[in-house]
């Protein structure tokens with residue numbers, strides 16, 4: 391409950407503060423804005439390990455913040471492609487900084503894409519070639535994304551969520567990670583019959 395309280399409290403403050411700095415509403419602010427709280431690096435590694443990211447796979451982080459998850463997927467887990475999507479242009483600047491700091495090879499840099507967008511506008515088709523989806527969002531957003539992921543992802547694809555469940559989906563694995571605080575990460579694998 392403490393975990394929910396953390397991100398939910400930030401969400402409440404952010405809403406009151408008109409986050410994100412009332413960026414021109416013309417920028418089509420998403421219906422639900424999850425505040426920016428980066429995942430602890432130890433938890434990033436645990437999430438990618440739990441998802442068993444393999445060489446040559448494609449990893450998407452929905453609401454990518456400073457890009458740390460997909461950068462680690464490409465650099466440390468040899469993913470072929472990492473895509474981070476975030477609605478906030480400030481985060482995309484952070485991603486560019488993170489790439490600079492990560493001391494990647496030119497091939498690794500090429501493997502990474504960051505783009506601005508609302509994850510709630512993604513369609514099943516966006517996920518057809520994706521092996522692993524990572525999320526640190528809120529339960530309501532997870533629940534809205536769940537049917538899109540279920541429809542779009544291929545059998546064997548994995549979803550890992552930091553701290554938040556998908557309501558009505560029984561996780562295949564759950565792990566506690568002790569870092570700056572206690573974190574919980576959840577894994578679901580898309581079944582062959584998609585049930």
Ligand SMILES: C[S@@+](CC[C@H](N)C(=O)[O-])C[C@H]1O[C@@H](n2cnc3c(N)ncnc32)[C@H](O)[C@@H]1O
Nearest residue numbers: 420424427428429453454455476477508509526
């Ligand atoms: C809790 S942070 C997680 C950041 C990163 N995934 C990590 O784990 O370090 C949530 C991120 O999602 C972004 N975000 C929130 N709502 C979004 C939406 N509807 N569409 C796209 N990005 C969103 C925020 O800007 C923020 O960077």
